[in-house]
Amino acid sequence: MQIIVMATTEKKLVISKELQDYIIPLNTEEFKQLENNIIKEGCRDPLVVWPKDNGSLVLVDGHNRYKICQKHDIPFNIKKIPFANVDEVKLWMVNNQMGRRNLTPDQLSYYRGLKYIALRKPLGGYTNVKAKGAAEISTSEALGEQFNVSESTVRRDAKFAEGMNIIQRSNPELKTKILSGAVKVKKADVQVLAEAKNADTISIRNEADLHNKAKNIRESLLNDIESKVKKIEQERITRAQKTLQDAEPIFLKKEDRVKKIKGMIISSINKAINKKDTKAIKELKKLIDDLAQVIFD
Structure with missing residues (x-):
């Protein structure tokens, strides 16, 4: 160059x-x-x-x-x-800024996050490896080693940088005040902005608005998690119920067991006749034995 x-x-x-x-x-x-x-x-x-x-x-x-x-x-x-290209320009800008003195912890976090975002892209990604022949390490791991922080810190820095850029779109002055230390906000409030479903349309008026929107985003994320957990639980219940229905009806009363086996026998007969299913015939023989055992038990 x-x-x-x-x-x-x-x-x-x-x-x-x-x-x-x-x-x-x-x-x-x-x-x-x-x-x-x-x-x-x-x-x-x-x-x-x-x-x-x-x-x-x-x-x-x-x-x-x-x-x-x-x-x-x-x-x-x-x-x-x-x-x-512009991505190479941005990476140079980040490295240049990080090479300067007197950056605050939040500013360092912001630039680490920007660097991670720039390097994690499929094209031009981080190519450092631990040693010759070793597997390529992740971008967050490589940057963590470079800046002597944990891999999870680098990923949180990326969320912080994304959140700051969301603030930048509607309130560049607030972004400057936060990163200069003139305004104190919770770092987690900035980070959670990147998790919002409507991140592209979020507008931040001031510090209080940031706090309130961050609270609403957390509640929305929590509701989504609870909904997913309930869905998983319901799917497990449904699978368990189906397993019980398909299993031997040993937990039913004698009269109900006879009815259930009778229905299964009719189903097997229909499959054997209509589909010429030899497996259904084998099942039919077993069901008849089960029926006899229930009736004469």
Whole structure:
């Protein structure tokens, strides 16, 4: 991959909302500090761009610096990286963000989750193996080893990242406040959003709305589980009842046993005659013996 760093007078970099929303934006105080630094010292670090085939340059890293440079007419350098596709861009962005200092635990969790989501896809999945000839390990296991956390933590991180992205769609400011620590919410409330049946249409107004919707989702999930358990129990009962019906009628009263065996005899006779079923004839002989035993017992 050839990386080119160059000065530019190009003022019209392409801003992809999909990529811009992928990273945690700066809060007001952080943005102001960055702006003061750039005004005093200039834009020291190059902006990373993705050169497309049509000649456009898509901004990948440096959205805040680009905004400040545009506002104050400050020159900047760019670094061109020829990514293969948008998934490769996103993975680079996550790795770049995780390489920076002072990330909070929630921010680390968010980026671990994003990395897991990016790598678990069938194409371009995680290819590391434990040793030559060994079976390929799972994405969550590989990332767990990389970040020194458990495999289950990585999977929960993915739910957290998915939940944060759901919040992002309707309330990007709340997402920023949660990940910056300005607003405190239960992490489990964010994670459960990804489990909702209507996850694609959920809208979150504020922290209280998040808590209430998370509560409703949990209740819905619990109801689904209870419904599935009842269905399984009913299926077991039905199977047990059928087994008893098909079994020898030893638990019935003598009169009822005679009626049941008589009905089974008639059924066997019909199968033997109509379908020429030799097995039915054998069953018929056994049923007659059973009937005699019941009558003369």
